[in-house]
Amino acid sequence: MAFTITVADTGERFPCAEGQNVLAAMVRLGRRDIPVGCRGGGCGICRVQVLGAARYRTLKMSRAQVSAADEARGIALACKLLPEADLTVKALGLLECRLNPVAGGAPHRG
Ligand code: FES
Numbered sequence: 001m002a003f004t005i006t007v008a009d010t011g012e013r014f015p016c017a018e019g020q021n022v023l024a025a026m027v028r029l030g031r032r033d034i035p036v037g038c039r040g041g042g043c044g045i046c047r048v049q050v051l052g053a054a055r056y057r058t059l060k061m062s063r064a065q066v067s068a069a070d071e072a073r074g075i076a077l078a079c080k081l082l083p084e085a086d087l088t089v090k091a092l093g094l095l096e097c098r099l100n101p102v103a104g105g106a107p108h109r110g
Contacts, residue, residue, distance in 0.1 A: 039079045058080050
């Protein structure tokens with residue numbers, strides 16, 4: 001089974017298989033501007049906010065990157081975010097800058 005992930009910033013949609021994390025599914029799009037860091041929930045480069053009522057689960061994420069209060073607001077690390085239904089996510093931080101440089105400020109380099 002695959003779920004549809006919608007990126008609120010761009011309207012882009014892509015499939016994410018059950019058990020696959022959102023970052024891996026995003027990378028499969030082949031976009032070279034998707035920032036990929038540790039893929040282990042530690043660096044925070046892939047922060048997103050899940051919008052609306054959504055069903056998902058997260059694996060272990062660094063509390064330095066996502067506090068309990070953040071988590072309660074739907075903030076998660078895409079590399080540790082596993083959808084259990086279709087999701088809409090808003091990119092945050094570097095991911096936002098890469099996906100939507102106008103809204104997120106000047107694109108980061110490197
Ligand atoms: S890639 Fe490092 S926290 Fe997701």
